[in-house]
Amino acid sequence: MxxxxxxxxxxxxxxxxxxxxxxxxxxVYIADEAGKRLMNTSSEIRKKIIAFFGESAYRGDHPDRKFIASKVFNDKEQLSKLNNIIHPAVEADFKNWLETQSSExxxxxxxxxxxxxxxxxxxxxxxxxxxxxxxxxxxxxxxxxxxxxxxxxxxxxxxxxxxxxxxxxxxxxxxxxxxxxxxxxxxxxxxxxxxxx
The missing domain is CATH 3.40.50.300 (P-loop containing nucleotide triphosphate hydrolases)
Structure with missing residues (x-):
């Protein structure tokens, strides 16, 4: 495939x-949507994001996207840290999704x-x-x-x-x-x- x-x-x-x-x-697999979903559902991602950006990065069970965006916007180092948390998780999620597909x-x-x-x-x-x-x-x-x-x-x-x-x-x-x-x-x-x- x-x-x-x-x-x-x-x-x-x-x-x-x-x-x-x-x-x-x-x-169709939309990586950005998967990233948002995993930020909401993965306790491992949540732990890593809080470790980097502090407790304010989450409000209850959900990430505070405005707060995180304010940290990474115009800061390539912080953005790179966030991407290094999200991208491997999305890649693993995509591989699992791919195994369920049967199209050309x-x-x-x-x-x-x-x-x-x-x-x-x-x-x-x-x-x-x-x-x-x-x-x-x-x-x-x-x-x-x-x-x-x-x-x-x-x-x-x-x-x-x-x-x-x-x-x-x-x-x-x-x-x-x-x-x-x-x-x-x-x-x-x-x-x-x-x-x-």
Whole structure:
């Protein structure tokens, strides 16, 4: 079974693209959602996060995401500590999930697939892109964030130019109908590649 990495900068529309793959009956694993779930449910992760960030990192059984975000935003060392707790747990969770799947391939969607080297574990990698202005509009609508806040978050991510050098497929996600056609084309290409192995 092939693993296909799916990534893109904030506001690019990764989730929309993942939804189109689901419509084609391809199982999708969303690493960020798994990370949030594991922060809520894993006592081991909870212990490690409290050891690093203090008791304020959790309110009762749930992580205080605003507090944790304030610690790691603009602090690469703290962010790296958090990632070193979450990523191995997500990787183990993904392996367990993968064993329950039976399709030709699965989608592994992660926001920082290239930055962490996770793309190297995938057979193919897809990068979702969109013009900066469109991404900003989407994020303003979704998060009610200011342009300044959005641009700061974008500046913390690798550029599409850098990521595209490592991607096997690019999806330009501006018009939904066109995006869907691109997904169907990539789906066919992956199935063909599977048959040629």
């Amino acid at each position: 092939k693993i296909v990495g799916l990534t893109g900068g904030i506001g690019s529309g990764k989730t929309t693209v993942a939804g189109f793959f689901k419509e084609l009956n391809i199982p 391939y699965v989608i592994y969607e992660a926001a920082i697939l290239f930055e962490t080297g996770g793309y190297e574990k995938c057979d193919f990698n897809i990068l979702v892109t969109a013009p900066k202005e469109i991404r900003i509009q989407r994020l303003q609508k979704r998060d009610d964030s200011s342009v300044k806040e959005i641009e700061e978050r974008m500046d913390n991510q690798w550029s599409d130019e850098r990521k595209s050098q490592m991607a096997d497929f690019l999806i330009n996600n501006e018009e939904l109908a066109e995006t869907k056609l691109q997904v169907e084309h990539i789906h066919d290409e992956i199935l063909k590649a599977g048959k040629n192995c």
